[in-house]
Amino acid sequence: MRADPDPPCPDPLRLDTHYRVAALADAHVVLRLLNVLAQRDLMADAIAMHRDGEMLTLDLHVAALPPEVARIMAEKMRMLVQVVAVDWQAEPART
Numbered sequence: 001m002r003a004d005p006d007p008p009c010p011d012p013l014r015l016d017t018h019y020r021v022a023a024l025a026d027a028h029v030v031l032r033l034l035n036v037l038a039q040r041d042l043m044a045d046a047i048a049m050h051r052d053g054e055m056l057t058l059d060l061h062v063a064a065l066p067p068e069v070a071r072i073m074a075e076k077m078r079m080l081v082q083v084v085a086v087d088w089q090a091e092p093a094r095t
Contacts, residue, residue, distance in 0.1 A: 014064040015090035021058040021077055022085040025051050029082040033058060036076045040069065055084075064093040 023029045030049065037044060037060075046061040065073070070090050077086045 013066065014093035015067055015070050016093045017062050017065050017070045017073075017088060017090040019058075019060040019062070019074060019077065019086060019088045021056075021060070021083060023056045023058065023080070024082040024084065025054050025056040026082045029056060029080070030058065032080050032082070033060070033077055036073060036080075037062065039076075040073070042069075042073075065090075 021033060023033075034044065034047075042062060042065070044060045045063045046059075048059040050057045062070075062073070067090070070088065074086050074088045077083055
């Protein structure tokens with residue numbers, strides 16, 4: 001098996017972004033969080049969710065976002081009433 005001669009190179013203008021959202025467990029909060037992305041015609045590449053009593057932890061991964069959009073998405077998620085906290089990390093996207 002040959003190694004890939006041209007591995008993906010980081011793109012400094014795009015970020016692979018991971019959001020971790022803590023929110024009150026509410027039937028609508030997941031849809032509202034996804035709607036924040038949909039308003040910009042974006043989709044999550046991966047979603048994981050865990051409910052612990054009255055709290056919900058949601059992990060969203062969105063690939064190849066411009067840095068300013070990644071920041072704006074976090075701010076919009078924080079504005080939702082049910083959201084307690086939004087932490088996010090980003091690294092240069094692989095192209």
